[in-house]
Amino acid sequence: MKRSKLVNQLTELLKPFQINDYCPNGLQVEGKVEIQKIVTGVTASQALIDAAVAKQADAVLVHHGYFWKGEDPAVTGYKKRRLQTLLNHDINLLAYHLPLDVHPELGNNAQLGQLLGLTIERPLEPWNKSCVAVKGKLAEPMTVTAFAELIEQRLGRKPLINQAGDHLIKTIAWCTGGGQSFIDMAASQGIDAYLTGEASEQTIHSSNEQNIHFFAAGHHATERYGVKALGEYLAEQYGLDVEFIDIDNPV
Structure with a gap:
């Protein structure tokens, strides 16, 4: 499936343009043009990205992505490592925060x-x-x-x-x-x-x-269940290979 088509379908489904959010919703990091394998998870942590690399995923789809309002915009430390891993492996990052809540x-x-x-x-x-x-x-x-x-x-x-x-x-x-x-x-x-x-x-x-x-x-x-359900919907509707990976967090 073309990345542009997937983004358009998610936009139509979740309608992020209707919600004033604390972060950009949709495609946050651009990767491969063709998407077949998607890893879903709650947060785009390094552990989830590494799991996506191991699964040879074309995209990571999460509830908690990057670029939050009010945070330090400098790309250093763990932020650099996360983005570097995505870019080195040409993996798309898609994130939907409040649109996925509601x-x-x-x-x-x-x-x-x-x-x-x-x-x-x-x-x-x-x-x-x-x-x-x-x-x-x-x-x-x-x-x-x-x-x-x-x-x-x-x-x-x-x-x-x-x-x-x-x-x-x-x-x-x-x-x-x-x-x-x-x-x-x-x-x-x-x-x-x-x-x-x-x-x-x-x-x-x-x-x-x-x-x-x-x-x-x-x-x-x-918040495990929304992104999991969204991934299952994409698999059913478009025949994509979608796998939910739960990176446990006690908070």
Whole structure:
């Protein structure tokens, strides 16, 4: 498949032009014109790039790529090594950040919800186009302990839990990755629990003082599923050889 066609298809599917993001979405590093073998992963770390080299991949497709707003633009140290490896092996790097979070079927929030049996009802703030968090419900009410056990079972990761009161979880809001700041929006809407990847010091106070249960299941662990689903979609639709490689990260 031509690189240009793949980029066009991903643009049409994920619509990055509709989202104001913190990094460029799409083709970040140009490699081979023809793409057949793609390695997917959460982050374009050196370990993932090295795995792609070993697999003789033509492209790496990730959720977390490069060139973030506010970072030092100098290409030195590990940044140089990453780019040098990609360029030396003529490997394309494609990255989709917020567009992959919010896609209604293949996105991180959608895929995590599907994995945990959660139904998405609407964006947490439907009037706010920059809001990536979603509001939904559980199929059946659950205790905090039961929901934490479900997370551990499905994600293979024991979550950080803050139980705020004795109420069952019926309604829930969630945002994969580093979405802990959305807990206040969820609390203001009377939602029973909030799930994300990370926690900040103030998150626990927000949970306790606003009577909303909180779960942090890991940035990496909650964002494995969108890029994996996207790769599977590309393989099915276009006959590409796509392999998801999970470079474990405890955060």
